[in-house]
Amino acid sequence: MDPGNKFHRILLKISGEALMGDEPYGIDSGTVERIAVDIGEIHRQGIQVCVVVGGGNIFRGISGAAAGMERASADYVGMLATVMNALTMQHALEKIEVPTRVLSAIPMATVCEPYVRRRAIHHMGKGRLVIFAAGTGNPFFTTDTAAALRAAEMGCDSLFKGTKVDGVYSADPELDSNAERYEKLTYLDVLSRDLKVMDASAISLARENRIPIVVFSIRRPGGLNSVLKGDGAHTIIGERE
Numbered sequence: 001m002d003p004g005n006k007f008h009r010i011l012l013k014i015s016g017e018a019l020m021g022d023e024p025y026g027i028d029s030g031t032v033e034r035i036a037v038d039i040g041e042i043h044r045q046g047i048q049v050c051v052v053v054g055g056g057n058i059f060r061g062i063s064g065a066a067a068g069m070e071r072a073s074a075d076y077v078g079m080l081a082t083v084m085n086a087l088t089m090q091h092a093l094e095k096i097e098v099p100t101r102v103l104s105a106i107p108m109a110t111v112c113e114p115y116v117r118r119r120a121i122h123h124m125g126k127g128r129l130v131i132f133a134a135g136t137g138n139p140f141f142t143t144d145t146a147a148a149l150r151a152a153e154m155g156c157d158s159l160f161k162g163t164k165v166d167g168v169y170s171a172d173p174e175l176d177s178n179a180e181r182y183e184k185l186t187y188l189d190v191l192s193r194d195l196k197v198m199d200a201s202a203i204s205l206a207r208e209n210r211i212p213i214v215v216f217s218i219r220r221p222g223g224l225n226s227v228l229k230g231d232g233a234h235t236i237i238g239e240r241e
Contacts, residue, residue: 055081162218
């Protein structure tokens with residue numbers, strides 16, 4: 001990625017698992033605060049930032065369905081978990097004086113604002129960071145798909161996906177020491193090779209709207225800023241050059 005501030009607006013997708021730190025489940029406050037500092041650093045550079053956060057650290061719809069809960073109901077529970085994570089991230093960001101708004105696809109006016117596209121764009125134009133919660137508001141869609149959808153709706157330059165590893169690998173690098181990290185992939189590469197980066201709906205949506213996906217490690221302090229500057233390890237998913 002070329003160095004320099006070429007980004008006007010980005011969407012950052014953070015998995016719920018990323019908020020656990022080294023804990024087996026739930027939210028690790030130290031990890032949330034560290035991620036908030038990294039996001040705040042980008043925001044202060046004048047880049048408009050919106051965030052989609054998952055809920056897998058608290059509840060995952062597919063797992064709930066596998067355990068015998070009806071899938072749609074399980075997905076709604078998972079959406080509520082993302083609201084909990086979003087409010088926690090908002091608190092951490094506002095502690096470091098980053099003005100933040102949480103917009104939920106499931107209206108719950110007593111705790112956050114409902115998602116309205118024009119309202120979200122207005123907030124970012126006013127210098128506020130926006131966190132999108134509750135996925136798309138519909139069952140059977142993952143927060144990865146919600147991230148691709150919101151990135152398209154917001155007109156984002158890129159979708160950044162923070163994971164536990166520094167890019168997309170040919171195999172799980174924690175299990176296979178010979179796994180190869182890809183520098184660049186096309187959307188079709190990811191789909192045809194069944195690389196487990198994001199679900200197929202999210203990849204297809206990003207492809208249709210020509211939104212590059214940048215996969216990097218959210219666990220490394222300052223990782224997002226390094227990637228934006230062109231220094232940090234990452235994988236870019238986009239059109240064939």
